[in-house]
Amino acid sequence: MAEFRRAYGAAPWHLALLAGCFAVTGWIALRLAGEASAGRMLLWFVGAAVAHDLVLFPAYASVDRVLRAALGRRGTPSSLNHVRVPALGAGLLFLVYLPGILGLGDGTYLAATSLAPRAMLGRWLAVSGALFAASALLYAVRRLAGPSR
Amino acid sequence: MPASPPPPDDAPAAAPAALWRALARHRPPGVDAADRAWRSPVRGPWLTSMLGAVLLATLPLVIVTGLLDWIAYAPRLDQAFPRDVGWLHPPVFAWPTRPAWLFRVTQGLHVTLGIVLVPVVLGKLWSVVPKLFDWPPARSAAQLLERLSLLLLVGGILFQTATGLLNIQYAYLFGFDFYTAHWFGAWIFTAALVTHVAIKLPRMLTALRGPNHGRTPLDRTGPEPADPDGLVARRPGPATMSRRGVLALVGGGSLLLAALTVGQSVDALRRTALLLPRGRRAGAGPTGFPVNRSVAAAGVTPAQTGPDWRLTLRAGDRTATLDRGRLLALAQHTATLPIACVEGWSTSQTWTGVRLRDLAAMVGATDPGSARVRSLERTGQFRQARLQGNQVGDPDALLALRVNGVDLSPDHGYPARIIVPALPGVHCTKWVEEIVFDG
Ligand code: HEM
Numbered sequence: 001m002a003e004f005r006r007a008y009g010a011a012p013w014h015l016a017l018l019a020g021c022f023a024v025t026g027w028i029a030l031r032l033a034g035e036a037s038a039g040r041m042l043l044w045f046v047g048a049a050v051a052h053d054l055v056l057f058p059a060y061a062s063v064d065r066v067l068r069a070a071l072g073r074r075g076t077p078s079s080l081n082h083v084r085v086p087a088l089g090a091g092l093l094f095l096v097y098l099p100g101i102l103g104l105g106d107g108t109y110l111a112a113t114s115l116a117p118r119a120m121l122g123r124w125l126a127v128s129g130a131l132f133a134a135s136a137l138l139y140a141v142r143r144l145a146g147p148s149r
Numbered sequence: 150m151p152a153s154p155p156p157p158d159d160a161p162a163a164a165p166a167a168l169w170r171a172l173a174r175h176r177p178p179g180v181d182a183a184d185r186a187w188r189s190p191v192r193g194p195w196l197t198s199m200l201g202a203v204l205l206a207t208l209p210l211v212i213v214t215g216l217l218d219w220i221a222y223a224p225r226l227d228q229a230f231p232r233d234v235g236w237l238h239p240p241v242f243a244w245p246t247r248p249a250w251l252f253r254v255t256q257g258l259h260v261t262l263g264i265v266l267v268p269v270v271l272g273k274l275w276s277v278v279p280k281l282f283d284w285p286p287a288r289s290a291a292q293l294l295e296r297l298s299l300l301l302l303v304g305g306i307l308f309q310t311a312t313g314l315l316n317i318q319y320a321y322l323f324g325f326d327f328y329t330a331h332w333f334g335a336w337i338f339t340a341a342l343v344t345h346v347a348i349k350l351p352r353m354l355t356a357l358r359g360p361n362h363g364r365t366p367l368d369r370t371g372p373e374p375a376d377p378d379g380l381v382a383r384r385p386g387p388a389t390m391s392r393r394g395v396l397a398l399v400g401g402g403s404l405l406l407a408a409l410t411v412g413q414s415v416d417a418l419r420r421t422a423l424l425l426p427r428g429r430r431a432g433a434g435p436t437g438f439p440v441n442r443s444v445a446a447a448g449v450t451p452a453q454t455g456p457d458w459r460l461t462l463r464a465g466d467r468t469a470t471l472d473r474g475r476l477l478a479l480a481q482h483t484a485t486l487p488i489a490c491v492e493g494w495s496t497s498q499t500w501t502g503v504r505l506r507d508l509a510a511m512v513g514a515t516d517p518g519s520a521r522v523r524s525l526e527r528t529g530q531f532r533q534a535r536l537q538g539n540q541v542g543d544p545d546a547l548l549a550l551r552v553n554g555v556d557l558s559p560d561h562g563y564p565a566r567i568i569v570p571a572l573p574g575v576h577c578t579k580w581v582e583e584i585v586f587d588g
Binding site for chain 2: 007008009010014015017018020021022024025027028031032035037040041044045046048049051052053057068072078080081084085088089092093095096097098099100101104105106108109111112113114115117118120123124127
């Protein structure tokens, strides 16, 4: 037992659990390997993780770094979070509703429903603008109320 | 006990020790800089565990409602996609017709919760992201395997979310079959999630039983003591947000998404689904409720649905043919039932028509085991559907001719459509031309 632990780095049940997890994935991979679109599925699966770790995260972390450098220490109350929060809100909405905002599904939508797709870009800008405005208003109120603690 | 606490840098590594040590010594350029760049003092076991606990409580609901969607398609009638799933499926049962809102709620929850959890998933990933850039990537075989399983976990949830979000927004950019990908992706993700939870649960509970960092205000927010997982920054900077601030930010993001999504499923809030295409009202008046597939898209022509339209009923060797006038002369039944689409939107309307069991009785089928419904439509994937015995026999299961007091509009299936309690919208066939009742 101790020998196993030393060689493997964890208890046997850890290995059993992971073996089960990989067995499910391996079985599915074998099953899908014959599909014409198997390569695309793999690409999207791995691509989703890579896109998050190497594109989305570095992108928002860099923007935040710039914001912190610009607004970090100045002023009481600090304006940093009054920019961060609405910016994250707008970014989140963009990410989740991106296909609609960029009109990526408009052709399919029109073909399926015979309805003219609505332009979502303007709506997203309006909602984002409202988030920034609300945050700015709150900031103004906090400043007028005097320096916080 | 925790399975694989990574030993501190100087601890003897597991066998083959030489390999792990060599890996640790060969630090690629940039790792040290990355290591120093993690400054946030709020990263640590407490925050990660709080976000983990939220996901642990909610993701099972998303998984179960997703699997229920597959069951609602009726795999026993060979109608669930993907069809051929081998042994990898939940226990199959005949989808009930009661409560009538069942599918509306399960599928609405699946899609809405999936969307609402996006900020929680992103927050959780943010809280552990330094680990992804850790060097060496593993100090033992156990860690190596665990990290590989994390690729399945992270890839899995992002893949499910991305394909789901694209689907509900009509953007089939991925170029593979949604059902196949989302179904098998769900199992890969579920297996990885079970593994991850089993390994990390003791850690999470320990962190949550420890000091409560949720009350600490910003000016007293500092790093937790160094943890065995190495989540806590080695060179933390000043706090710019308290931990409860981070949780409020994540929760606020979820609320924002919820506010812009529930309008898909709640009739009174329809207009608040500002950024989503599905579930939008198609027009004014009693037939203005949402349309997923128009008569034009289905290629059904006015000539087919005009006075020459006939409904054919069959059971065994008995056949009946009825025009719309005769159907309207039969006993009419009115029921308020939801139409709930697999893409998550739903709406409740008041339908009037002939009970399916009355139609079955006309051709001598008193207790049919199933029924096959065929549409005038010739091309769509759902131009025909099979109904289970309970779905034919329910007193509110109708061949609807009218809705909200007026004739069905062409886009809602004129001259006649199926509406059955708790049946997924794709099987509520429109422009019906034939119903065959089977033993
Ligand atoms: C934890 C992540 C998720 C898991 C495990 C999961 C699982 C599932 C499963 C097992 C199904 C049934 C698939 C089938 O019938 O072949 C399903 C259906 C579906 N899921 Fe998900 N899902 C997840 C996230 C999402 C998200 C975030 C969305 C959208 C926002 C979404 C949208 C859908 C839709 C629209 C369907 C119905 C497809 C159809 O029947 O036409 N899913 N899901």
